[in-house]
Amino acid sequence: MRVFDGVPALQAAVGTHLGYSExxxxxxxxIDTFAEAxxxxxxIHVDPxxxxxxxxxxxxxxxxLTLSLVPMLAWQVYAVEGIAMGINYGANRLRFPSTVPAGSRVRAGVELLAVEPSGQGFQAVTRVTVEREGGDKPACVVEMVSVIVPAA
Structure with missing residues (x-):
């Protein structure tokens, strides 16, 4: 996991690939639990x-469901110290180029696209690519937008 010492250190990493999750x-x-929720x-999801x-x-x-795994997977890739909180703000782009069959293993790669001042803090944009082990296309590609609020 990559740990950044505050927002300025994160800003210095814009344009880089931050790593991969487990x-x-x-x-x-x-899948069944997600269907219930x-x-x-x-x-195609619940009837084997x-x-x-x-x-x-x-x-x-x-x-x-694949998209909902993004926060958990991304938290394994990087963290920012010295912040009060991070909030999911939305997504700019989202695609599901391939399926995730039950029993598949997935992981996320994270690229840092931007960190800009915004409102009470900073808006960070990452491109998260969820890949399936053995797959030839990503299962999910999304530009995630987060708000990072520095600690007071």
């Missing part, structure tokens, strides 16, 4: 028997 296995249980029970006959040969994670 691998995370996306289980069928996690969101009400998205489409068979039917999904075995479908286009992917197995169940796949919801795209938004």
């Amino acid at each position: 691998w995370h296995t996306v289980t069928q249980e996690q 969101t009400g998205d029970h489409q068979w 028997e039917k999904a075995a006959q479908g286009p992917f040969g197995t169940t796949i994670a919801h795209g938004f």
Whole structure:
């Protein structure tokens, strides 16, 4: 994990790749729990028997489940000391170029695109690429926008 000593150190890293998270296995249980939480029970996610006959040969994670892993994975890549809090502000771009079959391992690579003054703190923009082990395309690519509030 890369640890930055305050916002100025983070700003100095703009334009660099910050590293990769650990691998995370996306289980069928996690997919089912996400389906319960969101009400998205489409068979390609939650019916292993039917999904075995479908286009992917197995169940796949919801795209938004993959996206929801981004904070957990990104926190493994970098941290900023001397801040009161970081807040998810939104996303500029989001794509799901490939699927995540149940049982797949994924990890995130993080590139720091910008750190600009904004409101009560700073707005940081990262490009997070979630890759699937053995996959030829990313599972998710998103520009995440966060607000970083320095400690008083």
